[in-house]
Amino acid sequence: MTRHNRPINPAARAANRPYRLPPPLFHARSRAAWLLVGVLVLVAASFASLDLHLASFASGEALASMGRFLAEFVPPDLSAGFVHKVALGAWETLAMSAVGTGMAAVGGLALAVPASRWPGLRGSAVRWLLNALRSVPELVWASLLLIAAGLGPLPGTLALAIHTSGVLGRLFTEALQNAPPGPAAALQIQGAGPWRVLAYATLPQVLPQLLSYTLYRWENNIRAAAVLGVVGAGGLGQLLMxxxxxxxxxxxxxxxxAMLGLVACVDGASFGLRRALTR
Structure with missing residues (x-):
């Protein structure tokens, strides 16, 4: 083969091709610039449509009233009896978030498997179910469940589990769909069934990612569990209200x-666990 008939390496061709820089930010062809302009227009329209009364909020009388209100928080009640009561509420909030997140992880994975593997209408129906579960906030779920389960931590735990199942199910679905196909294809060539392929090839690859998503949602559920007490779902939120x-x-x-301390402790523990999983 002569030098003139030698095939051209695609990598060399790409290297010799002139590189086109993206347009500058403030340019008519820049998509980022138009996106930024659209966001600024929406923000300006939001301020124009809301009757915020920012001037009265920053007035001297309003600032003095806020100062008097904040002064009533000092000093906090640190009596032994009340601190014990708050500690029990913090433990209840922690237990609600942990149990709700654990139930959501199991439910989200059970829904993510068919959502990522079933084609056509069946897979779309499962994905619509995931959208419906996470579109309703935890506070609304808790308010609805209070009618059936009554006051206490049970409706709050179930509300966290239902909403978080939709969130984790969507995240788990994307993780399963984006898993490297090599190990699964190798098992399929050997005649392994779909469940064995899932158990021995797909899940081991994405398990650290699934655990990381679960821990992150546990951080969010700590805050949500504290707020759910507003509707009587137990924990620190009920004491607060x-x-x-x-x-x-x-x-x-x-x-x-107690809320701030609990959230800080769980955030730190979850961050450390997620870093350990990604090493």
Whole structure:
């Protein structure tokens, strides 16, 4: 083969091809610029449509009222009896978030497998179910479940599980669909069935990612579990609403401190676990 008839290496051809830089940000052909303009227009329209009264909010009288209100939180109630009561509420909030997230991880995986593998109408129906579960906020689910389950941590735990199942199911579906196909294809060539391929090829590859998603949602569910007490779903949120409704600001301050401490501890533990999984 002569030098003139030698095939051209595609990599060399790509290397010799002139590189075209993207257009500058402030240019008519820049998509980022038009996206930024659209976001700014939406923000300006939002401020124009809302009656915010920012001037009265920053007035001297309003600032003085906020100062007097914040002064009522000091000092917090640190009596032994009330601290024990808050500790029990914090444990209840932690248990609600952990049980709800665990149930959601199982339910989300059970829905993600058919959503990622079933073609056509059946797979679309499962994906629509995932959309429906996560489109309703936890507070609305808890309000609906209170009618059937009554006051306490049960409706809050179920609300977290239902909403988070939709969120984790969608994330798990994308992880399963984006798994490298090599190991699964090797098992299929050997005659392994679809469930064995899932158990021995696909799941081991995406398991660290699934655990990372679950831990991240656990962080979010700690905050959600604290808020669910507003509708009587137990935990620190129920204590917060009770004492705030009675204008017992010293006790309210103690509950808020417990919320901040609980969220900080769970965030730190979850961050450490996720870093350990991704190493």
């Amino acid at each position: 009770f004492h705030m409704g009675l204008f017992q600001m010293d006790k309210t301050a103690t509950v808020l401190i």
